[in-house]
């Protein structure tokens with residue numbers, strides 16, 4: 307039996323390795339880029355956060371997030387780590403539960419998968435872009451501009467639209483729509499949010515811990531604590547990725563409220579700053595030693611205090627205003643950055659049209675899909691790759707069953 311797999315990213319490679327466990331199966335893995343796992347090698351800032359020890363079902367989203375649970379249960383975090391160990395990957399977990407290769411190189415993950423694919427019953431075709439796919443009487447016909455592959459079963463593992471420069475595209479959605487499948491609205495997720503506040507550009511590159519809350523017309527949309535990063539256009543970093551899902555979509559005023567000292571009470575901060583009135587320092591150093599220097603200066607200026615004024619001359623209300631800015635700073639949000647900057651696509655092919663126990667299409671027998679192309683996306687911290695491994699393995703094992 308020949309199993310065709312379109313896409314040699316995370317889920318496609320997991321599917322190929324699973325299907326090829328059956329020695330009677332011949333796998334043809336088709337990848338349009340020159341090498342496998344291109345996006346994978348850029349994940350986790352080049353470190354690849356391949357899963358999370360604390361993966362919880364609530365960390366997945368989609369019109370029917372429950373769809374993901376069978377695959378995630380059947381191939382859970384422990385099974386995934388054992389599988390990677392078998393492939394020769396040594397991993398390490400951070401306190402947060404995020405798992406990385408011990409080498410700290412995403413390429414190590416790609417390499418062990420690539421080595422695993424070197425099996426006699428796996429044929430890897432790189433530079434093969436599936437442009438046309440058709441159901442035949444006894445299987446499927448996959449065409450690139452140069453070659454045609456015939457297979458008995460077909461797995462679409464083309465990924466989503468996010469990370470366009472790394473290979474994200476509409477391809478998988480189009481191929482599956484050609485078989486009659488529907489697609490929900492696609493939105494960028496795990497993405498930085500744009501702001502019109504000029505302070506962002508001055509703080510470009512600054513990283514800080516904070517409690518961040520996104521509010522829509524005054525009501526809390528989402529909140530979390532973690533690392534924030536300022537960029538030229540707005541707010542980024544792990545904490546924003548965690549809370550940005552569906553932010554700035556739809557009407558209303560969207561703002562991000564930031565507490566730059568979540569572990570310190572406002573009163574304690576006020577006493578500390580009042581103490582600084584006995585020094586010869588200038589206002590530009592009012593928050594020095596507490597916050598990142600640039601952040602401290604921008605916050606002091608934002609409440610209208612000139613950096614050249616001696617702290618000793620500041621009024622009590624001015625000190626209180628600085629404390630309020632540190633504990634409750636509001637930044638207006640405009641829109642998310644585009645798909646090219648997003649880590650994952652929210653939305654995708656409607657999961658109700660697939661069997662969650664096999665990943666097989668309910669519309670076209672013998673057709674399977676896995677990974678980001680389906681309407682499932684996960685939280686920041688290894689959830690999306692875990693979905694790719696689990697759904698890919700389930701599709702590969704099911705397709706490879708005689």
Ligand SMILES: Cc1cc2nc3c(=O)[nH]c(=O)nc-3n(C[C@H](O)[C@H](O)[C@H](O)COP(=O)(O)OP(=O)(O)OC[C@H]3O[C@@H](n4cnc5c(N)ncnc54)[C@H](O)[C@@H]3O)c2cc1C
Pocket residue numbers: 312313314315316317318336337338339342343344345346348349350351354355356357434435436437463464465466468469472473474475477478648649650676677678679687688689690691692694
């Ligand atoms: C910058 C960045 C960092 C990320 N970091 C993390 C992280 O640390 N942890 C985490 O869990 N998730 C992370 N993600 C998300 C994660 O990488 C994806 O969710 C995951 O790779 C999806 O796997 P996939 O197999 O569905 O798709 P992909 O890994 O995108 O693979 C799809 C493959 O299909 C190929 N393809 C598409 N169309 C065709 C076609 N017509 N013919 C042939 N081949 C085709 C593509 O070239 C690609 O190689 C990150 C994403 C980005 C963009």
